Amino acid sequence: MTQALSSLPVTDPQDRHVDWAARLRRKPRPVETVVQGLLFLCGAISILTTLGILLVLGNESLAFFTDPEVNVFEFFTGTHWQPQTGDFGVWPLVNATLMTSAIAMVVAMPLGIFAAIYLSEYAAPRAKAILKPTLEILAGIPTVVFGFFALTFITPLLRSIFGEDTVQIYNNASAGLVMGLMIVPLIASMSEDALSAVPRTLREGAYGLGATKLETTVQVVLPAALSGLVAAFIIGVSRAVGETMIVAIAAGATSQLTFNPFEAAETITGHIARISGGDLSYGSLDYTSLFALALTLFVITLGLNLVSRWLVNRFREQYD
Amino acid sequence: MANADRIAGSDVFRPNLTGRHATGRFWQTAFLGATTVGILGLILLMLNIVNNAFGLVAYADGEDYLKYSPIPVEQLATSDLVVLLTNELSTGAINKLNAEQPLDTRSRSDLLALVFERILDREVVASSTLAEAVFNRQAFEADALAKNPDARFVFKSWVTTDFLTVPMSSQALFAGVRTAILGSLMLIGLTIAIALPIGTGAAIYLQEYADKSLINRIIETNIYNLAGVPSIVYGMLGLAVFVRVLEPLTSGAMFGATDTNGRTILSAALTMALLVLPVIIVNAQEALKAVPDSLRQAAYGVGATRWQTIWHHVLPQAIPGVLTGSILAVSRAIGETAPLIVIGASTFITADPSGPFSGFTALPIQIYNWTVQPQAEFRNLAGAAILVLLVLLLTLNASAIILRNRLSARRAN
Structure with a gap:
């Protein structure tokens, strides 16, 4: 570097208008170009991943749907999923997925938002410094541990409350409840971000008009943070829909269309985990059907994520 | 002033105010209650693990020792x-x-x-949780003796040094997590070795080089969306691409390994690397963003090129933040189970993993496998394995945090 600089004449008596900047820019720097190319490749790997997912899921799903034994119409409307007998109706699995997710959100949404309100509006800094990291530990616990908790604690608890005849050993209620607990920190942290982003002036305006703290929170802060809260809800649903281990352990391995949360019903993810855990022969209907299910899952979660991101960007209130 | 006094002092206003404050207090309790419920859930979860990892075991020998x-x-x-x-x-x-x-x-x-x-064919007759052993011992012993009159009882901690150092066994009393721990550690090591350079590279590109062109915006949005893809979908990607299509590479056949298939540590690590990339990229980007621009300007000012600036000045400043991201990535990867199941981690394997091309099992897989067994003693084993997993998670986190603090302390001096 020093070498390159000192070799340049500092002044040029003949022509004072030499464009030194242009000369420096034009100098070829192969290392720089190569490095930039490599770094771009690193970034492009994320695109390749998405393309890979789409290609793999699409390709195998196509093989599944074009199989003579499979009827596309039946896949989206059928109410029986029994690969052994050639019944490929996705509804029992989708229904169980929706049921566990709904139970999870009924638990996680109020708990998460209330906790966020407490942490953001009420908690003293010292209390917050203890409560928030503690709640975040929950987010770091592997989901298989939550599954263990569902099966060995919540299920026996439900069975002792509602009776062993009502509640089956594997049931959607237990899986859903624990999934809710798992999602609480996610909702709480996203909601807290949304609430904290509401400027202080809005709160002070409300206090100035004589509103109590609760009135300020509910009537001023919450509406101002609404898009963030909705986004948190959607991300929560997306997490619940894609969650595998809790339902694989606690929700049971029988695919059936039931609306009773105390019965066993296999979810999309639970089914994929159970079937792929066994010995699968590549190209068999069992194998390709899993990709059709994964594609369904991917489309649902991607849709939810896109909606959530759109909401946050579209309805973000700009205060300044 | 007089007006305000009149309103505050009016009889209509006062009772209303008391009511409003009461509602306020009620809801404040509710908000605190929700936070407490979340923390209570965490406490119950932990207690339940401990409850399962210790307990009374009734065992009996299939063969009489007097024979031998x-x-x-x-x-x-x-x-x-x-x-x-x-x-x-x-x-x-x-x-x-x-x-x-x-x-x-x-x-x-x-x-x-x-x-x-x-x-002696020693087998478990019955196994209890810690709570049962303490509060309901008589009933448990009576049940076990009814099943096998020769049953003997011992209070057992399922987490022992033997548990850590012996491989898997179908007999709960003699099962351990050695292979699973080794498998998990190798998997995590390989995952980070793949994901950290790529993730940091991608972050540097996006933060330091990329303009606002279409392709760069697509990459940014794409990374955000990838973070929301369920882990089991990554498992399907890994199964189709790394296990099947790239089998010659991932099974090690290209390097002369024989009698293995694509269901290897390498396949799993590649899948996990894709899974944790968004976490690493986003965190590394944040770390790079936090490096003050004056540093870059100063480097450019003395004639450094862009890459020299990044390599010698920006990156060293950002390392603690990048490490935080990799801590998060490790924490995520070490507990991730679903993709490993899909990729085909073995549930029963007794040989230590020998390298990237060997079949393997991992701690979360072992936990899953034991949890779904119907017998109580396997629940105990699962509880013990969870304790090991959580301790491992904690150790990795703590060591990375210490490392990060050291690095930033050295920077500050």
Whole structure:
């Protein structure tokens, strides 16, 4: 570097208008170009991943749907999923997925938002410094541990409350409840971000008009943070829909269309985990059907994520 | 002023205000309650694990020890144990054991475990949780004795040094997590080795080089969306691409490895690397963003090129933040189970993983496998394995945090 600089004449008596900047820019720097190319490749790997997912899921799903034994119409409307007998109706699995997710959100949404309100509006800094990291530990616990908790604690608890005849050993209620607990920190942290982003002036305006703290929170802060809260809800649903281990352990391995949360019903993810855990022969209907299910899952979660991101960007209130 | 006094002092206003404050207090309690419920859930979760990892075990021997030794085998000398094993087990079994570790160099507890497992057919009759052992001991003992009148009882911590150092066994009493721990550690190491350079590279590109062109915006949005893809979908990607299409590479066939398939540590690590990339990229980007621009300007000012600026000045400043991201990535990867199941981690494997091309099992897989067994003693094992997993998680986190603090302290000086 020093070498390159000192070799340049500092002044040029003949022509004072030499464009030194242009000369420096034009100098070829192969290392720089190569490095930039490599770094771009690193970034492009994320695109390749998405393309890979789409290609793999699409390709195998196509093989599944074009199989003579499979009827596309039946896949989206059928109410029986029994690969052994050639019944490929996705509804029992989708229904169980929706049921566990709904139970999870009924638990996680109020708990998460209330906790966020407490942490953001009420908690003293010292209390917050203890409560928030503690709640975040929950987010770091592997989901298989939550599954263990569902099966060995919540299920026996439900069975002792509602009776062993009502509640089956594997049931959607237990899986859903624990999934809710798992999602609480996610909702709480996203909601807290949304609430904290509401400027202080809005709160002070409300206090100035004589509103109590609760009135300020509910009537001023919450509406101002609404898009963030909705986004948190959607991300929560997306997490619940894609969650595998809790339902694989606690929700049971029988695919059936039931609306009773105390019965066993296999979810999309639970089914994929159970079937792929066994010995699968590549190209068999069992194998390709899993990709059709994964594609369904991917489309649902991607849709939810896109909606959530759109909401946050579209309805973000700009205060300044 | 007079007006305000009149409103505040009016009889209409006062009772209303009390009511509003009461509502406020009620809801404040509710908000605090929700936070407490979340933390209570965490406490219950932990207690439930501890409750399962310790307990009373009723066991019985399938064979009477008198057949083999006049005194209880626990009282035999170590050399007699070796003799007993050599006499009673088949030559093939002895050779296999010797190949793992010669019998006469093994510890006494190891030999005893072998005698109980292989010769006396020691089995669990019934197993209890910690709560049962403390509060309901009589009922548990009566039940166990009804099942097998020869049952003997011992209070057992399922987490022991043996549990950590012996491989998997179908007998709960003799099962351990050695192979699973080794598998998990190798998997995590390989995952980070793949994901950290790529993730940091991608972050540098996006933060330092990329303009606002279409392709760069697509990359940014794409990374955000990838973070929301369920992990099991990554598992399907890994199954189709790394296990199947790239089998010659991931099975090691290209490098002369034989009789393996694509269901190897390498396949799993590649899948996990894709899974944790968004976490690493986003965190590394944040770290790079936090490096003050004056640093870059100063470097440019003395004539450094862009890459020289990044490599010598920006990156060293950002390292602590990048490390935080990799801590998060490791924490995520070490507990991730679903993609490993899809990729086909073995649930029953007793040989240590030998390298990137060997089949493997991992701690979360082992936990899942034990949890879904119907017998109570396997729940105990699962509880113990969870404790090990959580301790491992904690250790990795703590060491990375310490490392990060050291680095930033050194920077500050």
